[in-house]
Amino acid sequence: xxxTNDDYLYFKNVFENAGExxxxxxxxxxxxxxxxxxxxxxxxxxxxxxxxxVDKNESVLVLLTDMTLFADALSIVSNRMDQIPSKDSxxxxxxxxxxxxxxxxxxFPSGGSITIIAVTTLSGGDITHAIPDNTGYITEGQLFLxxxxxxxxxxxxxxxxxxxxxxxVIGKQTRADHPQxxxxxxxxxxxxxxxxxxxxxxxxxxxxxxxxxxxAKSYSNKLLAIDVNVDTDTMLNISWELFSKHFKKxxxxxxxxxxxxxxxx
Amino acid sequence: MESQAFxxxxxxxxxxxxxxxxxxxxxxxxxxxxxxHGRLAQVVKLMGDQVVLQVFSGTEGIPTDAEVSFLGRxxxxxxxxxxxxxxxxxxxxxxxxxxxxxGEVRDIGSPSVNPVRRKQPSQLIATGIAGIDLNNSLVSxxxxxxxxxxxxxxNQVMASVxxxxxxx
Numbered sequence: 380x381x382x383t384n385d386d387y388l389y390f391k392n393v394f395e396n397a398g399e400x401x402x403x404x405x406x407x408x409x410x411x412x413x414x415x416x417x418x419x420x421x422x423x424x425x426x427x428x429x430x431x432x433v434d435k436n437e438s439v440l441v442l443l444t445d446m447t448l449f450a451d452a453l454s455i456v457s458n459r460m461d462q463i464p465s466k467d468s469x470x471x472x473x474x475x476x477x478x479x480x481x482x483x484x485x486x487f488p489s490g491g492s493i494t495i496i497a498v499t500t501l502s503g504g505d506i507t508h509a510i511p512d513n514t515g516y517i518t519e520g521q522l523f524l525x526x527x528x529x530x531x532x533x534x535x536x537x538x539x540x541x542x543x544x545x546x547x548v549i550g551k552q553t554r555a556d557h558p559q560x561x562x563x564x565x566x567x568x569x570x571x572x573x574x575x576x577x578x579x580x581x582x583x584x585x586x587x588x589x590x591x592x593x594x595a596k597s598y599s600n601k602l603l604a605i606d607v608n609v610d611t612d613t614m615l616n617i618s619w620e621l622f623s624k625h626f627k628k629x630x631x632x633x634x635x636x637x638x639x640x641x642x643x644x
Numbered sequence: 645m646e647s648q649a650f651x652x653x654x655x656x657x658x659x660x661x662x663x664x665x666x667x668x669x670x671x672x673x674x675x676x677x678x679x680x681h682g683r684l685a686q687v688v689k690l691m692g693d694q695v696v697l698q699v700f701s702g703t704e705g706i707p708t709d710a711e712v713s714f715l716g717r718x719x720x721x722x723x724x725x726x727x728x729x730x731x732x733x734x735x736x737x738x739x740x741x742x743x744x745x746x747g748e749v750r751d752i753g754s755p756s757v758n759p760v761r762r763k764q765p766s767q768l769i770a771t772g773i774a775g776i777d778l779n780n781s782l783v784s785x786x787x788x789x790x791x792x793x794x795x796x797x798x799n800q801v802m803a804s805v806x807x808x809x810x811x812x
Contacts, residue, residue: 386799391731393803401729403806408734413701415663416734422752423721423736430723430750438767438784440809442802446789456698459663460688482756486765486785494769494782496805497789498798506791514789522780524792524801533796535775542780542788548768549781561779602774605801608808611770614778 380417381448382409417452421480425493428483432491439491443480444498450477450510467509474513481517506539519543527599534603537565538572553611556637560618563631564598567622571595587630594625619643654712660703664688667712669695675718675753681710684735686719700734722747772808773801 382390387409394400406424408417421443428439443449450469457470465471484495497518499511506512515521523539526532550558572595574588584592601607601617609617622631623643631638659666665680672695676687680699683706689696699706721736724747731740736752738744765785770777782788792798 382799389799390803393807397807399807403729404727405731406734406736407731407739412734415698415702416700419719419734419752422719423732423734426721426750426752426754427723427727429754430727430748434723435725440769440806442806444799444802456663456688459661460696460698461661479753479756481787484785484787485757486763486767487757487761488763492765492767492784494784495787496782496802497787498802499789499791500794500798501791502794504793511791518787518789520780520788522776522788522790524790524796524798526796535773535780537775537779539791540775540780542776542782542786544765544783544786545781547764547766548783552768553781557778565779602778605773605775605797605804607774608772608804609774610772611777614774617774618778 380408380420380443380445380452381414382407382444384409384411414448414452415456417449418456421449425480425483428493432485432487432493436487436489436491439493441483441493441495442497443495445500446477446497446514447500447510465509469509473509474516477513478517481514524605527603529596530600530604532600532604532606534599535605537568537603554615556615556633556641557611559633559637560615563622563633564602564618567591567626567631568595568598590625594621597621597625616641651713655709657706657708657710657712658694660706660708662703664696664698665703665706665710665712666694666696668693669712669714672714673716673718677715677717677719678712679715680712681706685712687714718751718753720749720751722749724748769809771805773804776805 387407394403404427406420408420424441428441431437432439453476454469462470481495484493486492499514501511520541520543523536524533525536527534571591574584574591578584598621619641628638654667654669657665657667670693672687674687674690678685678697680697683699683701685697685699687695688698722745726745733739765783767784769782769784790798
């Protein structure tokens, strides 16, 4: 929806070169097309998804980009129909308009499923705008992209991202140490953020602070950056490598059974 | 554009706004598709015999005596295995130069699945991106957005997710 021609060609190229094109169905509204046409795109894509998920019992991933431009089209229509606008000049029905789309995500007992991953672009990181605000009430969490100036890469921000369904699978379908490693790493990453605040305000850093900063940099680079592509076991192994390199066992605070098994050195 | 053997054509618009045209018509349904002056439009409001049509490409240049015909159906998509690998526009028409898709015709915008027919999501989806798989694992049947500033490479991330995503 509202795809620039460059992005359209990018998607087309990537899908064709990957040799996976037969498994992908695309519905496209570019910036050249009338914006109001966008309103049909999610329903078209979801109708195709339902065919594969219900009739063929397949697992379907629906990617919607960019839902902010979809919502902009909603506001164009409602404003032109002289409806009274709500917050941020969005129609009062924004919540149900978005929910109607996102609620199509489903797991069928027969095995078929529809998983929806969308993009909501923000203006200047403002999550209080009506579009991300309403979206956040409907979806099961959000993945927040942020540029990490320290390493010069875009990362998935661990503080502002959340997948509300992760506890259904981590440590069960992934390695048993997953939940503990995840929590320990985030805690140490948060300590690094505190250390950085200290540093920026001219306070002295302790030895622990210095080590958290070092850890945060490697953690960002090797794990949070969006150019990472490894399997989950490798992610956990990298975490253990970083723990062992920068910290003492007590500082990491992971259960002894896991530390005995995975601690390096 | 489709045409039927016996089709009623209306030629008197009563009101034109930037996005909509109004006319008096009968036997028209909500969300029904229509053509106005050769442009695709959709019924967005009904009040008695007063019909408001949203013209997708805008109403500029549409005369008050423009020909309006109703297609008797909401927006539809033909579904079959042949959808795979194809690119379509917002109306479900191919834009990749390939042939029309043959298949069962379905109305778009059907209601979402009744909760009693759903199962608790339980299958992990791996993407290879640690910021997702390690800290915010995705599960099949989940709905989740990326929040990103417009200058961030969110479409590249989406493309990677599309190609790598695998269940167990």
